[in-house]
Amino acid sequence: AGAVGASCAEYIAIKNFASEVVLVDIKEGFAEGKAMDLMQTASLNGFDTKITGSTSDYTKTAGSDICVITSGIPRKPGMTREELIGINAGIVKSVSASLIENSPNTIIIVVSNPMDTMTYLVHKTTGLPKNRIIGMGGALDSARFKYRLAEALEAPISDVDGMVIGGHSDKGMVPLTAHATRNSVKVSEFLSEERLTQVKEDTKVGGATLTKLLGTSAWYAPGAAVSGLVQAIACDQKKMFPCSVLLDG
Secondary structure (H helix, E strand, O other), X not given: OOHHHHHHHXXXXXXXXXXXXXXXXXXXXXXXXXXXXXXXXXXHHOXXXXXXXXXXXXXHHOOOOEEEEOOOOOOOOOOOHHHHHHHHHHHHHHHHHXXXXXXXXXXXXXXXXXXHHHHHHHHHHHOOOHHHEEEOOHXXXXXXXXXXXXXXXXXXXXXXXXXXXXXXXXXXXXXXXXXXXXXXXXXXXXXXXXXXXHHHHHHHOHHHHHHHHHOOOOXXXXXXXXXXXHHHHHOOOOOOOOOEOOOOO
């Protein structure tokens, strides 16, 4: 029920495709308060999704089709995502075990940083099939890439298409500038190589830039990215997202 989790719950509710969303937090009454606050927006935002909160009681999540793990400490200015591994690994391991105990058939989406490492940790500790463990980073990175492209092009974001693959880290991220387009025209037709390089570098440090400005990790765009992935799975939309998944062969 932290900033990203609550933001995700809000976007899911507003899209009105889920019957129920459950927020869980270790802080007494925090998830319940967030849930109540969000439910009081239902008549204003026109949704019927039921949002409930729970303090560390995972039985409230029983039978969930999709579980999103955002648990752990956020980044502070100057920190890399990788620096969070020592603390967040234990949290993610405990949370994933509790979720699976109550929802053995669930699909798990991992958001906690360092996301790629935490996703692999869930694979190693839960034994779930690989198609039921997904790391959410690429959808967010791609959204940030499109924001930077639209900014450089001085174009509406709805005109822009682009994708980021690779790891969810400043060094592992690969914005596909050669395949980015504005209404099917390659962006290289509009932008210089120097400007495209700047877009790529700004995309790679998108999270760090926000952490420096906010003093903590961002939450609106991450929450929106998770909600898009959840909706695509829940509604079987056949959409394509870059994700962190276990590959073999």
